[in-house]
Amino acid sequence: xxxxxxxxxxxxxxxxxxxxxxxxxxxxxxxxxxxxxxxxxxxxxxxxxxxxxxxxxxxxxxxxxxxxxxxxxxxxxxxxxxxxxxxxxxxxxxxxxxxxxxxxxxxxxxxxxxxxxxxxxxxxxxxxxxxxxxxxxxxxxxxxxxxxxxxxxxxxxxxxxxxxxxxxxxxxxxxxxxxxxxxxxxxxxxxxxxxxxxxxxxxxxxxxxxxxxxxxxxxxxxxxxxxxxxxxxxxxxxxxxxxxxxxxxxxxxxxxxxxxxxxxxxxxxxxxxxxxxxx
Amino acid sequence: xxxxxxxxxxxxxxxxxxxxxxxxxxxxxxxxxxxxxxxxxxxxxxxxxxxxxxxxxxxxxxxxxxxxxxxxxxxxxxxxxxxxxxxxxxxxxxxxxxxxxxxxxxxxxxxxxxxxxxxxxxxxxxxxxxxxxxxxxxxxxxxxxxxxxxxxxxxxxxxxxxxxxxxxxxxxxxxxxxxxxxxxxxxxxxxxxxxxxxxxxxxxxxxxxxxxxxxxxxxxxxxxxxxxxxxxxxx
Amino acid sequence: xxxxxxxxxxxxxxxxxxxxxxxxxxxxxxxxxxxxxxxxxxxxxxxxxxxxxxxxxxxxxxxxxxxxxxxxxxxxxxxxxxxxxxxxxxxxxxxxxxxxxxxxxxxxxxxxxxxxxxxxxxxxxxxx
Numbered sequence: 001x002x003x004x005x006x007x008x009x010x011x012x013x014x015x016x017x018x019x020x021x022x023x024x025x026x027x028x029x030x031x032x033x034x035x036x037x038x039x040x041x042x043x044x045x046x047x048x049x050x051x052x053x054x055x056x057x058x059x060x061x062x063x064x065x066x067x068x069x070x071x072x073x074x075x076x077x078x079x080x081x082x083x084x085x086x087x088x089x090x091x092x093x094x095x096x097x098x099x100x101x102x103x104x105x106x107x108x109x110x111x112x113x114x115x116x117x118x119x120x121x122x123x124x125x126x127x128x129x130x131x132x133x134x135x136x137x138x139x140x141x142x143x144x145x146x147x148x149x150x151x152x153x154x155x156x157x158x159x160x161x162x163x164x165x166x167x168x169x170x171x172x173x174x175x176x177x178x179x180x181x182x183x184x185x186x187x188x189x190x191x192x193x194x195x196x197x198x199x200x201x202x203x204x205x206x207x208x209x210x211x212x213x214x215x216x217x218x219x220x221x222x223x224x225x226x227x228x229x230x231x232x233x234x235x236x237x238x239x240x241x242x243x244x245x246x247x248x249x250x251x252x253x254x255x256x257x258x259x260x261x262x263x264x265x266x267x268x269x270x271x272x273x274x275x276x277x278x279x
Numbered sequence: 280x281x282x283x284x285x286x287x288x289x290x291x292x293x294x295x296x297x298x299x300x301x302x303x304x305x306x307x308x309x310x311x312x313x314x315x316x317x318x319x320x321x322x323x324x325x326x327x328x329x330x331x332x333x334x335x336x337x338x339x340x341x342x343x344x345x346x347x348x349x350x351x352x353x354x355x356x357x358x359x360x361x362x363x364x365x366x367x368x369x370x371x372x373x374x375x376x377x378x379x380x381x382x383x384x385x386x387x388x389x390x391x392x393x394x395x396x397x398x399x400x401x402x403x404x405x406x407x408x409x410x411x412x413x414x415x416x417x418x419x420x421x422x423x424x425x426x427x428x429x430x431x432x433x434x435x436x437x438x439x440x441x442x443x444x445x446x447x448x449x450x451x452x453x454x455x456x457x458x459x460x461x462x463x464x465x466x467x468x469x470x471x472x473x474x475x476x477x478x479x480x481x482x483x484x485x486x487x488x489x490x491x492x493x494x495x496x497x498x499x500x501x502x503x504x505x506x507x508x509x510x511x512x513x514x
Numbered sequence: 515x516x517x518x519x520x521x522x523x524x525x526x527x528x529x530x531x532x533x534x535x536x537x538x539x540x541x542x543x544x545x546x547x548x549x550x551x552x553x554x555x556x557x558x559x560x561x562x563x564x565x566x567x568x569x570x571x572x573x574x575x576x577x578x579x580x581x582x583x584x585x586x587x588x589x590x591x592x593x594x595x596x597x598x599x600x601x602x603x604x605x606x607x608x609x610x611x612x613x614x615x616x617x618x619x620x621x622x623x624x625x626x627x628x629x630x631x632x633x634x635x636x637x638x639x640x641x642x
Contacts, residue, residue, distance in 0.1 A: 001379070004378040004379060007378070008374075008375055008378065011371070012364060012366075015366060071364070072364075076358075076360035076361055076362050077362050077363070077364055078362075079331065079356075079358040079360055079362040080362040080363065082330070082331050083329050083330055083331055083351050083354070083356050084351065084379050085348045085349070085351040085352035085379065085380070086348060086379070087348060179292075273333075274333060274334065275331065275332075275333065308563070309563065310561050310563075442559070445559060446556070446559065449555055449556050449559065449561075449562075450556055452562075454552070454562065466521065469521055470519050470521065470525055470559065470560045470561070470564075471559070471560060471561050472561060473561045473563040473564060489525070489561075490524035490525055490526050490527075490564065490567070491524075493521070493522065493523055493524045493525070494523075494524045497522065497523075498522055499521030499522045500521065501521060502522070
């Protein structure tokens, strides 16, 4: 049943975004070609549209994910979703999986656009992409292995940040759609999203500063990163004592947010299971 | 054991009591008219049976199970609302039902679509209210379910379509199934009922075989209903 | 669903009358197999259980019989069929006479009226 849920979740969400991607790709190709052969007005125009499309596809992806989640669970369509012979956990898991796939794809698409723009603008100024990479690496005095680690960490962070955001969006919609808040209509999920997001950021900030766990970075004589180690200190030390030669990145916030994310998904699951909130 | 057993069921929305200590047994192999004025709890009762409302007091058993994912597989529920997405076409809805309900008979659904003159490829958002109701009825009746719960299946269609809908219901009804049909258009439908359940203010007012009630009162079910609820105003 | 039932009286009784009528006027032939409950329910737009009840009642009265393997049949007892016709006719005539008396018509007046009308409507009334 899970596979079928995923299939129909995908079918219900595939109608708009792929076309915008197609437009983005066409525009990117146009940008690359006109940049190479030097039709300046078309190059400039396509560049502007490329930026607009890159932003638009991300916004649209979010819009599709949000409306699909809301409609299928809390509008009249909920009468069907909630009477399917499937477990609520599977319903939530299928929505999470498909929404995440769309999100990560739109982020990848945005990165592709960044690379395209960097290539075209770079070539106008006599740089190639690999030169830019080498300069970035040199600026931090990273080895190739360290660069791979940085990129790896960046990927993990993006995945994690998207999942955390998805957890917040789903929970805000589920919570804001409860019968008690029906008077507020769609304002309720939006308000709750902002409130929960702010609260989570605050808690994460506090945890980052005060929870005694962090990564310590030793600096070398030139002020460049030298080595990293896990320490039982938060960032509070750093604030008290900003002159010390090491930098500590508190991990408390991130660790706490893992629990927050699990809690948000579990909360959404409970609310879907209870589903007393149809109008 | 009755296919549906309800005992001492209470359900309230806030301070408003919608079902008040309702006890009711319904047997397989019957078409039951669930009758009552608006707001008497008909829809709420069907939603509880369909597994759509899980917060209630009392015991509700379908085929010996509380409403859960097992009962949802044997219950075919038609809500009053349009529960299909606007972008879907009948073919998409058939795919959907075919995937989630093992008892969905696609050939039957396609036959009924032709019977109602609906287009396989027309998007639901461009359909009239009556067309949407017919499509949903097709989806619900094309399942070989053990329990059918139809909430006002003829609410938004013209009188000509009503008899076509009744025909479709009779034609596709399985002899060993239980059909519960909630309606306020009693006169048009009462000849297909063999049992009538009258609900008023969340309570069971009357339950009996329709022909027996007609014989006993010398009146149609519609008239009995009107009489019962005229009196009830002064309760 | 061209049949209009009177919702005020039990539908199974109306079905019995309708089926008996079909037997006595020959549109259902003596000895023929009766359509299935399901088909009849659909044809007359009523509940299958109601049809079942009407057929069971007719079996009890002998107008139908069941053979274990091949289904339900219409009786071949011509005497019973003609008795039923007689009985149905008498019931109708009783009602009719009652109504005419209600209009204040006497026996002779009524006979004349019937004779005059019979000629005009003849042929149309058989196949109704």
